[in-house]
Structures are given as C-alpha cells and as structure tokens.
Amino acid sequence: MKAALEPLDWVCLLAEEVGPRRPTGESERRAAELVRSRLEDAGCAVSVAPFRGYSTFAAPHAITTALALAGSFPGRGRSLLAWKGLGLAAAEDGLRVRPLLRPLSRRHSQNVVARIEPAGEAVRTLCLVCHLDSSRSGLIFHPRALPWLHGVIALQGAAIVAAAAAPLLRRGGLGRLALWAARALLAGILGLLAEREVRGVDVPGANDNASGAAAVATLASELVAEPLGSTGVVCLFTGCEESGLIGADAFISALQHESSSGPGTGRSPDWRRDWLFLNFDGVGAPAPLRYLRREGIVRKWSADGGLVRAAEGVASRRPELGLEGSDHNAGLTYDTTPVLARGGRALTLSAQGDTIPNYHSPTDTVENLDPDVLLRAVEVGREMLAAIDGGEADA
Ligand SMILES: [Zn+2]
Incomplete structure (x- = not known):
C-alpha cells in the first residue's frame, strides 16, 4: 500500500503530473485512472462509470x-x-431537460465513484462531489x-x-x-x-479543480480508516463539468432512474430526500472560503436548507476556518446545480471573492494557490461530515 497523499500532493499530481485535463480528452481519462488507482490503494471500493459528452461549452x-x-x-x-x-x-x-445534450455528446468521458460504507446502518447518503477536468482560457x-x-x-x-x-x-x-x-x-x-x-489554451486547473479533487480524495482516504456512523459516503469525481456539467448530469440521471425503478435497486427509494451532495469546486484560491446559498447563471436555485444550517454551525463553531456564507456565486453553475434543479439537496464550497482568482487562466497553477485555504477547506469537509452524520442537516 502506498503512503496516503497530502492535499497539496493530490493537486500537484493532477495539475502538474497530468496537466491540463480537457473534457473528454486523454488527460481527463488519465486523471480519472490515477484517482481510481490511488483510492483503491487507500482501500476504497472504486468504480469508473463511462458516459458520453462533448469537449467545450461553446x-x-x-x-x-x-x-x-x-x-x-x-x-x-x-x-x-x-x-x-x-x-x-x-x-x-x-x-x-437538455435537448442539445444527447445529440452533441459523441465523445467518451467518465466519472470515478468511490463508496465508503458506514460503521452502522445507513440512514442517509452523502455524496462528496468534485470535477477532474479543467477549462480553457479565452478573452471571455x-x-x-x-x-x-x-x-x-x-x-x-x-x-x-x-x-x-x-x-x-x-x-x-x-x-x-x-x-x-x-x-x-x-x-x-x-x-x-x-x-x-x-x-485559448487548456489550463492546468490547480484551483479549478485539482483542489476540489484533492479535498474529496483526502476525505475519502480518511473515511476508509474511520467510517461515519450512519452515513454512507459516495465520492464522485466527475468528467466534463467545464463543458456543461455532463458528468454530474449522467450521475444524477442514473440515480434518478435507480430511484424510480423500485426498491432493491438502490440504497434509497427517493434520492431527493435521502441523498445530500456537498461539492468542492475551487477550494484552494487566495480568496474567502465560502458556501454558496445560491447557484445558477440566469435562473437561480437555493442551496439545501439543512446543508446551509450545517455549514452555519461549522462556521460558528470553528471561526478560525474562515468559512462564510455568500449569496453571490460568481455567476456560475456547478456540478451540484443540476441536483438543485431537479429538486435534490446540495451545497457548494468554493474560495471566491467578487470573482475567482486565476479563473480559467494559464495562471491557475500550484504556485498561485493558497495552501492554507486548501487545508481549511479539507477541515471544513471533516466538520461537515461530522455534522451531517450527527443529523444536523436532516430535513
Ligand atoms: Zn470548476
């Protein structure tokens, strides 16, 4: 068994060793393969779920x-x-309903999914989400x-x-x-x-989103050693977020299908109630660490009330982590936005001010991260796991 990676090692592995990870590209696939093998080494049960997507939101x-x-x-x-x-x-x-998604989705991509069963009986499932792909620069x-x-x-x-x-x-x-x-x-x-x-050039994506993948991978490795009591954890590393949240869409569609096709096929008969999604997107930038109360570009969706409550609890119990709530969402959608759009329960963590530093830029490198923000984001993750397992987010 290889030694567990520190969060910053995960970022270097993805942003430097693999480099830019264009949606549906070879390096996106390589990143998925690396995460799969590293998490298996750490003792996680991991699967790779292929889907079809496209390489650019253009x-x-x-x-x-x-x-x-x-x-x-x-x-x-x-x-x-x-x-x-x-x-x-x-x-x-x-x-x-996304009428252009299927006709445009010709290329191969994949989600990596790791499951960590709880010590006791599962009463809820928490899905930790992050995307593995990186974006492309441009005047925009x-x-x-x-x-x-x-x-x-x-x-x-x-x-x-x-x-x-x-x-x-x-x-x-x-x-x-x-x-x-x-x-x-x-x-x-x-x-x-x-x-x-x-x-434009494909960017290294150290903050967006090797940092989020680092946070989720770190938490996954820790959970294997010490599982939660009554919360099953699914760690979802998506592909094709940057080209249109396609990996997240594929995962939720499959979950919805499982839920609607009757008992015995999934852990939960209603994913909208029993599944919680906590997303880590860009959690290493030199900016305030925030949980986003709203997501969406033109239409907006509110984050889940229970998860917001749990985040408020973490922020007040651990003020030194600098976690704050925000109604401003940098005008973006995230992997959890399709969850909210379909009536599910989700919250995104992201380091951002009015804008996101080095956003979709070749300067989104490891040197331009704030390692302290990343470590605080991981600690917020640990606190959120404990709070959710303690029932703080239950409806
Ligand atoms: Zn992102």
Missing part, C-alpha cells in the same frame, strides 16, 4: 446564439429559427472581463428573447435600435466563443 452556446442571430433578420421562416434558439437556450439553462475569462461575465450572460438571454420578438421590434424606431444592439451582442458572443477555441 458547442451548445454557439447553436442557440447562431439560431437567434439568424432568426432576428427578416425572411420566411426566420422567426421560427429565433424561437427555436430561445426554446433550446431556456431548456439548457433550466438543467432538467480575461481578469478585466470577469466582473462583467455574469452581466453579459444575462444580456445574452435578453438578446435571444429580443431576436424571438424581432417581428414586433421591427415595427418601431426604438425597437429596431434594440434589435441591432441584440444582434451586435449575439455576434460578439459568437466571436468570443470562437476566439476561445482558436486562441
């Missing part, structure tokens, strides 16, 4: 944006295109652009609505002006998506 976004842009101009059947764009964009944003993620990213995405939604309303807007001078503004924005977004594909 794929669905370019389709909805291009449909809206094309549909905003006069011509037969154009309006239908814009409505199609609007319908697809709204469905994708809702994270429940330039530090000066980051504070505006959320606003631009909201405006993109408004522009798609304007494109669908083009026949109406064309009737008045002001409406025509608004329509041209919407077209300019949609064209600009298509340009930014293309710029990222052509000129």
Whole structure:
C-alpha cells in the first residue's frame, strides 16, 4: 500500500503530473485512472462509470446564439429559427431537460465513484462531489472581463428573447435600435466563443479543480480508516463539468432512474430526500472560503436548507476556518446545480471573492494557490461530515 497523499500532493499530481485535463480528452481519462488507482490503494471500493459528452461549452452556446442571430433578420421562416434558439437556450439553462445534450455528446468521458460504507446502518447518503477536468482560457475569462461575465450572460438571454420578438421590434424606431444592439451582442458572443477555441489554451486547473479533487480524495482516504456512523459516503469525481456539467448530469440521471425503478435497486427509494451532495469546486484560491446559498447563471436555485444550517454551525463553531456564507456565486453553475434543479439537496464550497482568482487562466497553477485555504477547506469537509452524520442537516 502506498503512503496516503497530502492535499497539496493530490493537486500537484493532477495539475502538474497530468496537466491540463480537457473534457473528454486523454488527460481527463488519465486523471480519472490515477484517482481510481490511488483510492483503491487507500482501500476504497472504486468504480469508473463511462458516459458520453462533448469537449467545450461553446458547442451548445454557439447553436442557440447562431439560431437567434439568424432568426432576428427578416425572411420566411426566420422567426421560427429565433424561437427555436430561445426554446433550446431556456431548456439548457433550466438543467432538467437538455435537448442539445444527447445529440452533441459523441465523445467518451467518465466519472470515478468511490463508496465508503458506514460503521452502522445507513440512514442517509452523502455524496462528496468534485470535477477532474479543467477549462480553457479565452478573452471571455480575461481578469478585466470577469466582473462583467455574469452581466453579459444575462444580456445574452435578453438578446435571444429580443431576436424571438424581432417581428414586433421591427415595427418601431426604438425597437429596431434594440434589435441591432441584440444582434451586435449575439455576434460578439459568437466571436468570443470562437476566439476561445482558436486562441485559448487548456489550463492546468490547480484551483479549478485539482483542489476540489484533492479535498474529496483526502476525505475519502480518511473515511476508509474511520467510517461515519450512519452515513454512507459516495465520492464522485466527475468528467466534463467545464463543458456543461455532463458528468454530474449522467450521475444524477442514473440515480434518478435507480430511484424510480423500485426498491432493491438502490440504497434509497427517493434520492431527493435521502441523498445530500456537498461539492468542492475551487477550494484552494487566495480568496474567502465560502458556501454558496445560491447557484445558477440566469435562473437561480437555493442551496439545501439543512446543508446551509450545517455549514452555519461549522462556521460558528470553528471561526478560525474562515468559512462564510455568500449569496453571490460568481455567476456560475456547478456540478451540484443540476441536483438543485431537479429538486435534490446540495451545497457548494468554493474560495471566491467578487470573482475567482486565476479563473480559467494559464495562471491557475500550484504556485498561485493558497495552501492554507486548501487545508481549511479539507477541515471544513471533516466538520461537515461530522455534522451531517450527527443529523444536523436532516430535513
Ligand atoms: Zn470548476
């Protein structure tokens, strides 16, 4: 048996030894394989669950944006295109029914799933979540652009609505002006998506999200030696988070299927009640360590009340860990957002201020982490495990 890795060793292993981990790529697969073998060495029961995905979020976004842009101009059947764009964009944003997910998912990816049974009878399941893949840089993620990213995405939604309303807007001078503004924005977004594909580089992702994987892997190794009393723990290392939460979607879809196909097939008849999801995404950046009360880009979902209560308890019992709650979520979705969108119970931990330092940048390296934040995040994880096992998050 190899010696257990420290959290920072896990980060180095993923961000430096494996390096950038593009969704569906060879290095993403290698990262999954490494985590699997290391956790098996630590004594975990581990499986790898394959699924199909795509490598970049540009794929669905370019389709909805291009449909809206094309549909905003006069011509037969154009309006239908814009409505199609609007319908697809709204469905994708809702994270429940995703019409573009299956047709675009052609490439192989995988989730790594480790299970640690409790010492006693399981009354709940806690899923510790993190993603193994890393993102790609682009002008869109330039530090000066980051504070505006959320606003631009909201405006993109408004522009798609304007494109669908083009026949109406064309009737008045002001409406025509608004329509041209919407077209300019949609064209600009298509340009930014293309710029990222052509000129961007896949980033090492030390903070986002080798740090989260390090936290979950560390907790998994500790739990094998000392399992919880009444909480089964599932450690989920997803693929394809950065391209559209695809690994998380695949895991939840399978869980939902298991739940609905009757007793005897899973631990719990209703995953929405008995499963809790605690997500670690970017927990090593030099920024305040936060639990996020809300997730989502245009639509927002509230984090689970019980988990928020447990996090509040940890924050007040252990003030030196610097854990704080936030209503601001850097304008993002996380692997737990599809859980919340489907009525499940989840909470995300992330180190972030107004923005996330070195976000989707080649500077997201081990040197630019704050190791103290990472160690505090792991300790918050331990405290959350104890609180949840003690029933603090129970509904
Ligand atoms: Zn991330």
